[in-house]
Amino acid sequence: MSADSTSAPAGTAPAGTAATEAVFAGAPAPAAPAAPVTEAAAGDAADGSSPHPDLRAHGLRLAYDGKPVVDGLDLAVPPGRITAIVGANACGKSTLLRALARLLTPRAGAVRLDGRALQAVPARELARRLGILPQGPVAPEGLTVIDLVNRGRSPHQTWWRQWSRADEEAVHGALAATGMTELAHRPVDELSGGQRQRAWIAMAVAQGTPVLLLDEPTTYLDLAHQIDVLDLITDLNRSEERTVVMVLHDLNQACRYADHVIAMKRGRIVAEGAPAEVITAETVEDVFSLRCRVGTDPVSGTPLVLPMGRHHGAAAAPEGATAAESADVRLADVRLTDGP
Amino acid sequence: MTTRTDDAVGPRAGRGTLATELAESPAPPAARGFRTYRLRVPPVSGVFRPRLVAVCGALAAAVFLAFCWGLSFGDFPIALPDVVRALTGSGDPGTVLVVRELRLPRALVGLLAGAAFGVSGALFQTLTRNPLASPDMIGLTQGAGLAVVAGIVLGWDGGLGTQALGLLGALAAAVAVYTLAWRRGTTSYRIILVGIGVAWICTSATDYLVARGGRFQAQAALGWLVGNLNGRTWAHVTPLAVALGVLLPAALLLGRVLRTLQLGDDVARGLGTRVQAVHLAVLLTGVGLVAFGTAAAGPVAFVALAAPQIAQRLAGTAWPPALAAGLTGALLVLGSDLIARTLIPDTELPVGIVSGVLGAPVLLWLLVRANRAGSGG
Numbered sequence: 001m002s003a004d005s006t007s008a009p010a011g012t013a014p015a016g017t018a019a020t021e022a023v024f025a026g027a028p029a030p031a032a033p034a035a036p037v038t039e040a041a042a043g044d045a046a047d048g049s050s051p052h053p054d055l056r057a058h059g060l061r062l063a064y065d066g067k068p069v070v071d072g073l074d075l076a077v078p079p080g081r082i083t084a085i086v087g088a089n090a091c092g093k094s095t096l097l098r099a100l101a102r103l104l105t106p107r108a109g110a111v112r113l114d115g116r117a118l119q120a121v122p123a124r125e126l127a128r129r130l131g132i133l134p135q136g137p138v139a140p141e142g143l144t145v146i147d148l149v150n151r152g153r154s155p156h157q158t159w160w161r162q163w164s165r166a167d168e169e170a171v172h173g174a175l176a177a178t179g180m181t182e183l184a185h186r187p188v189d190e191l192s193g194g195q196r197q198r199a200w201i202a203m204a205v206a207q208g209t210p211v212l213l214l215d216e217p218t219t220y221l222d223l224a225h226q227i228d229v230l231d232l233i234t235d236l237n238r239s240e241e242r243t244v245v246m247v248l249h250d251l252n253q254a255c256r257y258a259d260h261v262i263a264m265k266r267g268r269i270v271a272e273g274a275p276a277e278v279i280t281a282e283t284v285e286d287v288f289s290l291r292c293r294v295g296t297d298p299v300s301g302t303p304l305v306l307p308m309g310r311h312h313g314a315a316a317a318p319e320g321a322t323a324a325e326s327a328d329v330r331l332a333d334v335r336l337t338d339g340p
Numbered sequence: 341m342t343t344r345t346d347d348a349v350g351p352r353a354g355r356g357t358l359a360t361e362l363a364e365s366p367a368p369p370a371a372r373g374f375r376t377y378r379l380r381v382p383p384v385s386g387v388f389r390p391r392l393v394a395v396c397g398a399l400a401a402a403v404f405l406a407f408c409w410g411l412s413f414g415d416f417p418i419a420l421p422d423v424v425r426a427l428t429g430s431g432d433p434g435t436v437l438v439v440r441e442l443r444l445p446r447a448l449v450g451l452l453a454g455a456a457f458g459v460s461g462a463l464f465q466t467l468t469r470n471p472l473a474s475p476d477m478i479g480l481t482q483g484a485g486l487a488v489v490a491g492i493v494l495g496w497d498g499g500l501g502t503q504a505l506g507l508l509g510a511l512a513a514a515v516a517v518y519t520l521a522w523r524r525g526t527t528s529y530r531i532i533l534v535g536i537g538v539a540w541i542c543t544s545a546t547d548y549l550v551a552r553g554g555r556f557q558a559q560a561a562l563g564w565l566v567g568n569l570n571g572r573t574w575a576h577v578t579p580l581a582v583a584l585g586v587l588l589p590a591a592l593l594l595g596r597v598l599r600t601l602q603l604g605d606d607v608a609r610g611l612g613t614r615v616q617a618v619h620l621a622v623l624l625t626g627v628g629l630v631a632f633g634t635a636a637a638g639p640v641a642f643v644a645l646a647a648p649q650i651a652q653r654l655a656g657t658a659w660p661p662a663l664a665a666g667l668t669g670a671l672l673v674l675g676s677d678l679i680a681r682t683l684i685p686d687t688e689l690p691v692g693i694v695s696g697v698l699g700a701p702v703l704l705w706l707l708v709r710a711n712r713a714g715s716g717g
């Protein structure tokens with residue numbers, strides 16, 4: 001592992017880092033607010049620069065066992081926004097997310113956070129700037145929610161200081177923000193799927209990183225819990241200005257919850273931008289090889305993808321129109337804006 | 341959130357509202373088993389688990405009792421108070437001689453080897469997130485055993501001695517398991533499967549050596565192979581004590597990094613743990629512990645597997661607590677030795693025979709009890 005990188009040139013240190021370090025060095029200061037906000041404030045106070053993290057990839061080539069998955073990919077994550085990465089299975093979206101979190105070392109190119117290549121940032125320092133929740137994490141049997149959430153604090157803790165005031169506030173705050181306060185002492189494995197995912201998100205929240213990467217946070221959850229988790233992520237973004245990047249399967253949810261959508265196909269970015277620009281019938285057909293119509297979500301006003309399989313709406317145009325019309329009737333104000 | 345309009349991506353209202361909320365967020369309801377402490381000077385803080393501390397205290401007391409009891413035992417029975425007095429150096433010179441020179445090495449080897457097995461088991465079980473991946477299941481003990489028996493039977497121990505041979509054997513087995521199980525990182529499942537294979541190879545080779553060895557050598561090898569505290573001297577104690585002086589603190593310090601590793605390698609990396617470095621450190625510490633323990637006391641059956649699991653269930657934690665596991669291991673070995681010597685007073689039954697018979701039912705009982713209570717697994 002190349003985590004030991006004190007050799008990184010001092011000149012490459014970004015403006016915000018010194019302030020960040022100072023804040024964390026003085027972590028036990030009484031009544032320190034939540035870490036990301038502290039950082040934001042400190043960043044503003046120190047040099048007036050944007051407190052937002054700058055996460056970008058350039059010329060990225062990623063491979064597993066020599067098999068290229070992503071090649072020549074450039075990406076800039078919009079700071080302070082929610083970005084959703086969508087695409088078919090095995091298109092490289094999870095691989096890209098892993099590279100953004102340094103779980104995967106690029107074969108070529110680099111991921112940079114505030115101008116520094118991720119490989120050059122010491123592991124603990126990176127873990128205070130950038131958090132990742134992998135897909136389907138498993139907690140050891142009997143581990144309580146509060147123990148799990150407290151582990152999110154480990155990049156801020158030392159051997160002797162494992163429950164500082166900042167730790168306590170971050171853990172209690174994360175439990176409150178995710179609605180897990182009452183369940184704090186319950187074993188994670190005894191919770192429902194939705195509660196379990198909230199507990200894991202609470203751990204990531206307690207980590208207090210300005211950037212939060214989530215790999216399919218709604219997998220295995222029923223619809224109500226999916227919405228619940230996505231609402232929670234939106235709250236974190238809106239109230240704390242955390243930069244969120246998540247891999248999502250559901251296009252309609254991506255349109256609703258993301259400010260920025262990245263559509264990937266075979267390791268390349270096909271389109272990116274605001275959901276309304278990216279999620280068009282052409283893009284969906286290109287990315288998923290699936291014919292569809294894209295309407296407007298009557299609830300959120302965002303694009304609504306209506307897929308057409310072999311049995312629905314695919315045959316002749318008039319029939320398709322009829323099907324669409326009946327959909328109109330049922331959804332009352334779905335407006336079909338795009339069609340094949 | 342219901343609508344996503346343009347102003348939703350504009351300047352965010354209420355920056356810092358959650359910060360206020362965080363500062364005022366309610367503390368979770370108090371629960372037994374989770375207390376926190378914080379000192380201003382020095383800035384020391386942490387989570388304090390009363391049950392774990394109580395379990396460690398009780399285990400330490402039991403270990404001390406078993407230790408002294410073992411010392412009082414023998415051809416010349418010595419009363420317990422006299423044993424304690426002899427340990428501190430006061431009392432009748434004859435008693436001091438018997439206790440310190442003749443009986444103390446045996447008791448110390450039992451204590452230290454048991455602790456080494458327990459802590460090593462806890463390390464491996466936490467690292468692989470699997471109770472089956474204890475050193476006596478994945479070939480490390482068998483590797484040490486093979487090297488030592490080869491030394492006895494083939495007369496290779498010239499210059500090296502049992503300790504060094506045990507260490508080399510365990511290390512070789514660990515390297516074999518780790519490299520064979522390696523495939524883009526490694527999983528506990530692969531480590532266990534490969535480890536069982538390595539264990540069987542070592543066992544077969546050991547059996548072959550014992551079979552072809554001379555009668556006297558085979559006898560000596562067999563006696564050592566079941567785990568034996570008979571005839572231990574200070575020559576056995578000193579290397580073990582020195583090794584544990586280094587490895588036990590290392591193991592206890594590693595316990596904290598292992599907490600994040602328990603959540604999976606990816607989560608641990610995301611939390612700033614240097615996973616490969618920790619793997620290597622845990623592997624070296626665990627192998628060292630089991631190798632020195634095995635070299636001194638022989639492969640005492642079941643301790644490394646059972647002690648961490650027993651300790652985890654006693655302490656009610658979600659991970660095998662290293663210190664409690666070490667104390668449980670010491671208690672298992674010392675207790676087994678006591679039973680071995682009281683059961684058949686005339687013959688000195690090797691401790692390994694008893695530890696297997698004793699450890700298994702305790703573990704099974706704990707498992708059954710946990711299932712009934714529906715908690716703790």
